[in-house]
Amino acid sequence: MNWKKEIKSWGLMLSVFAFLYFTGLMTPIMGGVQSVLLSTGLIKPKITLTNKETQNFDYRGKFTDMQGKEVFLEDYKGKTVFINLWATWCPPCRAEMPHIESLYGKVKDNENIEFLMIALDKEAKKSKDFIDQKEFTFPVVHAGFGLNNSLQSESIPTTLVVSPEGKIVFYQEGMSNFDTKEFMDFLTGEF
Template sequence: MKIDWKKEMKSWGIMLAVFAFLYFTGLITPIMGGVQSLLLATGLKKPKIILVDREHQEFDYTGRFVDMQGNMVDLRDFQGKTVFINLWATWCPPCRAEMPHISEMYKKVKDTEDLEFLMIALDKDFEKSKKYIDGKGFTFPVVHAAYGLNNSLQSQSIPTTMVVSPDGEIIFYQEGMSNFDTEEFRNFLTSQK
């Protein structure tokens, strides 16, 4: 079988040109996020409610954030509650992929007593985060890490999701995207007392 190098180079050139176009126009992030969100919707990637390396670690409640209205949010105000925390950024396709699923879960559990959501935006420019959230119509609480992150919130990658128990222990920790809108995870989240 003889390889037609001209045809092969043309094919690679077209693929490279498409990728370059998507990259330089900024379309690659929303497209990749959409494709990854479809993957999550299949139910193949679910959260494993098992702690790997942060089991029984005490959560550090020192820290402040700024909410979408410009108000100060103090982590100490979340003590004694179950807290779903997600670290994300608009430039992160896996973060974008899991957002619709987190949004759907939030709608289903938001009225649970003593359950709080803290979606922590890591974009340098919080206006980008706000524009993204508003554009998608997400209603979960979003704050900006304007003052940095304490040791409990430090992560090797994003998205990172954790759940803190009312006792102040990290009871769930995951780096990477997942579809959190499952019956198992919702039950786990709402059963913490």
Template sequence: MIDWKKEAKSWGIMIAIFAFLYFTGLITPIMGGLQSLLLKTGIKKPKITLVDKSNTDFSYQGAFLDMEGNRVNLEDYRGKAVFINLWATWCPPCRAEMPHISDLYDKVKDTENLEFLMIALDKELAKSKNFMDSKDFSFTSVHASFGLNESLQSQSIPTTLVVSPQGEIVFYQEGMSNFDTEEFRNFLIQTSKK
């Protein structure tokens, strides 16, 4: 027989804990941390296959603001291999994969003709800047202050794509992954040489 009082008390405690985490803003970093641990296990790896936007040309139209408010033109990346990641501070999976992207960046940053473009999608630049300032990531980030062109439109975040020096999308993935794998590092290095 079910003890309804005990059951209601258990549910009340769980709801109170969730409400506390939600209203204090702690739920996002906690979920991000848990998902980052999941990525560290190696269970979620990037699938180096072309999905959805396969073999499509990348549009270099558009501009962003760096975290200091300076304009960054997408056209400046033409002719280079570019690792692009769309993220937001309110997105736990985005937060989860960022330490792994930072580790990846550290390992390939000296690769000639390879750039990283981390694009923040928060409504306000200040929110993205405050988040980046609080972290010790080695990559830099820009803010989508002027919106996104059709090549960067996505159904969900995080979204990651790799553009070849010839301007073709050669990798596209919606959802989080641990991109800091030997296979993916080699893929980026080879893409930058094409």
């Protein structure tokens, strides 16, 4: 075994990794790779009952939208609400966003469905800059006031769907491609 060659190979790989990490390119590159993986259809939302489902959703809380206006959760009562918790520093969050944008484009005219993309970055400006750069059109709010118990999760991205009756009918931690016929039928159907 040629140890010098092996050390050079490892050194080159570590140098590339360090470059990507310290220049801030690691997150967008990993998000892009994961988005391509989602496009293959290998990772789909699990439309099955899990821990928070069938619980009553807590409508207490407020956020700030990307224009600085306060948004209250109680204003979403009586509608089906697709909620996604995300951050700009999260590659899986970035990976699923183009698919969520596509789903939003297909259902945004349905007056019974609302989208609420909740940004968890420390600074709302960072979230706004990212959304503007990507030209996403789904509604985005910043969680500067905190999250209620219904929105607490172990990891991000986390996605919930709340029924018009105020029940959590879908809860998933981790990325997924929500732009599928099965999920759109679920979102637009009766719970």
